[in-house]
Amino acid sequence: MRRLAGPLLSVGMLCLALWALRALASEVSYREVARYVHSLENHDIILAVLLTAASYGVMTLYDWFGLASIGKRLPRAQVTLISFISYAFSNALGMALLISGSIRYRFYIQAGLSTAEVAKVVLYCTLSFWLGLFALTGVTLLLVPVPPFIPLAGLRIPAGIVLTLIPLLWLGGSRLIRKPLRVWRWGVSLPSPLVAARQVLVGAIDWGLAAWVLYLLMPNEVDTGFGHFLAIFVLAQIAGLVSHVPGGLGVFEAVMLAGFGATGNQGLEAPILGALAAYRLIYYFLPLCAATVVVLLREARGLRRKSLLAPWFTELLPPFFAGLTLVSGAVLLFSGATSALPGRMEVLRHVLPLPVLEASHFLASMVGMCLLILARGLQRRLDAAYVLTLVLLLLGAVLSLLKGIDYEEATLLSLLALALAPAHQLFYRRASLFSATFSMGWIIAILAVLGCATWLVMFSYKHVEYSNNLWWEFSFYHGGAPRALRALVGATAVGLLFALANLIRPVRPTPHLPTETELDRALPLIKHYSSAQAHLALMADKTLLFDDEGKAFVMYDVEGRSWVAMGDPIGNDEDARRELVWSFRDLAERAGGWPLFYQVRPEDLDLYLETGMNLIKIGEEARVELGGFNLDGKSKKVLRNTVNKLKRDGMRMEIVPADAVAALIPRLKPISDAWMRDKGVREKGFSLGTFDPRYLARTPMALVWQNDQLVAFANLFLTDSKDEASIDLMRHVPDGTAGIMDFMFIELMQWAKGEGFRWFNLGMAPLSGLQNRRNAPLWSRLGAMLFGRGERFYNFRGLHKYKDKFDPEWEPRYLAVPAGIALPLVLANVASLISGGLSGMVRR
Structure with a gap:
């Protein structure tokens, strides 16, 4: 309902404005409006265009002074261009903070500003915009009476006092309040009187020029002075801005028509509407067209130069x-709803x-x-x-x-x-x-x-x-x-x-577990993919969604409303992978679900950003570069001694091909059962392998022997491209010699290095790398707190510390989610998938 409230409010205000316009202009015909537009004098139109250019020129001062307030200087032409584009779009389309803020963010980031600096400039411009409007409106209401028939006209003086006090308090705030104001988690320092006066003055001049453009286009019969016109204009602008209708369309016109109709100008509705239509074309549409051309030329030139x-x-x-x-x-x-000009x-x-x-x-x-x-x-x-x-x-x-x-x-x-x-x-x-x-x-x-x-x-x-x-x-x-x-x-x-x-x-088919035919179809894509994590598809517990040509696939499962894809799309065809992100999102949304991508890599973030999804860091993955891996040096002394000791005690590792694993299952099952009883855990799933004979028989196996006794095993994920090797399910006898896991990891890394693999993946450390700083997002702070103090629920710090002793490179991993979804519920659904159900979330 929160997501629908804004659009529904805008539509409701638009409908109300159209009803009001129809009631106020009940005797007006379209031909009369068009006749007035075509009767406008050329010199008035030219002067209105020049004043529009002057108004947009004044708007560039918002950005100039905003950059000066943070101590930044950029080329004059660049600042003017950014300001013009942002205001041309935001004025015409509405949602000024969102649209102009987004445009400024894109351009100023390219110009070398940080995110915090861009936010300060946007805040400065927005405050100047509103302070100027409040100042102009408040002073006008205090000095010029408004028509008594306008709603709330009796509150003119109180409203004028309040609106005038806001910029006055801003002007003197730095003298009265020395400390920064706290706004939620941000601190806002009040500007000096000079900076504040500059903000208010620029904003007031901007709005005054905008009013002057329309004043030139209005019929002479309603000319009762610029002050009286300005009073109605600023009230109409505030109504249009508050309505959230794009550009205040309809709302602004209705208030203007009501204001002038209430002052004895009955019969002039058609000329007033004609002036408003011409104003829309000159002040909104012409700058929008010019900005569109500028953006297209600028970006096309940037593409030719292959710039950033x-x-x-x-x-x-x-x-x-x-x-x-x-x-x-x-x-x-x-x-099509109006008639053509008679001459044509x-x-x-x-x-x-x-x-x-x-x-x-x-x-x-x-x-x-x-x-x-x-x-x-x-x-x-x-x-x-x-x-x-x-x-x-x-x-x-x-x-x-x-x-x-x-x-x-x-x-x-x-x-x-x-x-x-x-x-x-x-x-x-x-x-x-x-x-x-x-x-x-x-x-x-x-x-x-x-x-x-x-x-x-x-x-x-x-x-x-x-x-x-x-x-x-x-x-x-x-x-x-x-x-x-x-x-x-x-x-x-x-x-x-x-x-x-x-x-x-x-109707799209419902999710189903993959058949052997689908697994055989996916196997070549898995083997040639750069990430060994793709082998999780061989568990056959997730639905496989292929692109039309079979060049890539997504593996996913559904929990509640969450459609969770495990990792990035798998395949080497970038077009197919990009299309699968869209296809999966469409599939989930048609079913009323939330599309999610779990544990996505940094190099693929653009796949999700261009679909409008948000990215949430969920941890880091440890990867050891095998080219430089060895046991030399003081930092590896403990590992080196452990491996040497176990080798002297008769411990060795053997790599078994996938076709020989099925015969070993009866010997592996007791070790797995004993390990689970000793740890007091249950089988997980989704992002982790389980002891399933069919799954284990699809991958090679690493076996650890002590003399003639099998003491540990792990199934291997090996890519044909030699980019990465990893393990999934690793189990050992509970009463075995200490250091079995260290021995297995070291031996596997050395074996993978000898086979020509570039990386060895140690898996993810959940919640690792999240920041608990004051300005960090709420999720990051919560995750960092759980990482540091959540050992009762999961061995977060211990797992990170164990993997860190192999000197890996830590790479961030993200969760890609649509905007506006219930994040706690989504995270609970993901945890439920991994834990094997709701009961697994409260049990180890």
Whole structure:
């Protein structure tokens, strides 16, 4: 419910705003609004564009002063570029802190700033943004009366005092409070009066320029002074920001219309709406288009130079293109809901048959709905979505020209197609478009766009009397309403058909244990994979998910809602491995589960980051580099003496091939049973092997003999590539000679070194390497505490200390999880899988 609360609030506010706009502009027609936009003087438009440029120029001071506050200097052009891109996107799309913060993080990290420094700059800019708005709003409310019919107008003075006090307290805070303020786990030092004044002043100028742009575009009849206009403007902006609707769309317009309508400006609703529409185009849309071009040129240049920009390009551009495709689909739907300009229709009447016009209008709206659906496929990096989007963008551009010479739409769609064309490598997934899952947020976004298009049809043609004959009316001059209705029904039908196709798609098979045929299919991939951990698939206790061509697979099990994959995808084909991460995630989400990847390696983190998953460190794995391994030196004296003593006592090691293991099972079983009784433990699973004769017979075995008595054994994981050797199940007689385990490890490492293996894997030490520092994440601090004080539950420190005496290299291991899931429950599910059930979690 917490995840749905934000989108549902935004949709609710949008619906309320559309209802208010319809009520406030009940006598307004779409033609009147369009007529006012086209009647704007050229010099007013040019001045508005210049003021918009000045406003975005002032916004760069946020970043300049933010960097100065942390003692950092970057090239002027670089800071200006970063600031412009971040504000162009955040102003148009909303969610300012998330969007502008993410963009700044990407660019400033590349510029050499640390994460903490980027966070300080983002905090500085955000505070300046709000402090300027509060200061301007508070002073305006105190000096200028607002219309008495606006809700809460009677609270003007108290609200103005409160809003003015906030920046005043910020200005004098450093004099009153010497110590840093504690905000949860962070300390915030109040700035000096000079720095604070700079923040407030820049923010106020920024908002003042934004208001001036709209003031120029407003009709002269409502001009009662800039102060009065400013009072309504800042209240509307606050309402739009609080609503969380992208760009405050609808909410800002409703408050502005209510504010000016309450001051005796009835009958001027159409010019006011026209001014607001022009303001959206000039102040939001033009900077967004410019920023889009700048980003594409910058990142394309970075790719040609093979610079460090490629990871940012790869990770962020697919969702970026998805967002632009969503916007393009909305533009086509909104265009289909309104009538074309009469002058352009007059031109079409002489060069185009009426059936072509009607078909183009109908198909354009259907293309718009298809683009809304394909946007999700682009976010999921689907190759089919990429190809279809390119085709439909070009088709939409042609249809826009045929249905009304809408060259503005055609240009937008064509530019997006040109930007998308060279990015084919980013959309590598061969999965079906119908396999893409649609989250609640995406469903709400598509429905919101369709709802806005429906509202726009009702608003544009509310003067037309509805009748059944209206559906079948075809005309150049009087066919706007019928065309809009037919186009809306066509777009809705496309959405319903796609939803129906998703509902009736074949049900995916439920997880099942692998057959011998599947194990034989997986064995070559296991043997040629770089990590010996892949041999855990031979336990046959986990489901194997192969890619379509059988070049890679994922092994996984299900516990509760958690679909847990053991390790990274196994295989040497990177495209197949990357596709499997997406396929596994889609499979789990369609079943209502949480996709997890347990014990993933650092070199494969990009596979999970690009799918939007979070990474949580769960421990470290010990790997010994065999090229430099020996028993020389003082640090290895104890191990050297132990091995030499046991050899003198008649201890030796033997390596048995896999085909000879089955005959040894009767001799190995008593040793395993005795070891488990002595330790008081039960068999684990999932990430650890069990004493299963079928499993043990699939791998070679290391045997330790003392004279003629078998005293220990361990099954071996050996890769054909000689990259890594490891052991899984290791058991020894309880009353055997001390040091058997040390002897086995040393002998195995020396044997593996002689066989040409590069690494010997000693396995993972859970919770090792987690930090218990004040600023560390909560999970890291909790894990570090368990590592240090949880010996009652598990021998965390002892296990790490034992493996550390072999001088391994410790590599971090992670758990990849989707954002927003219940982490404690997920960890409990993983522990249950390893322990063999809930009862195993409370028993050793």
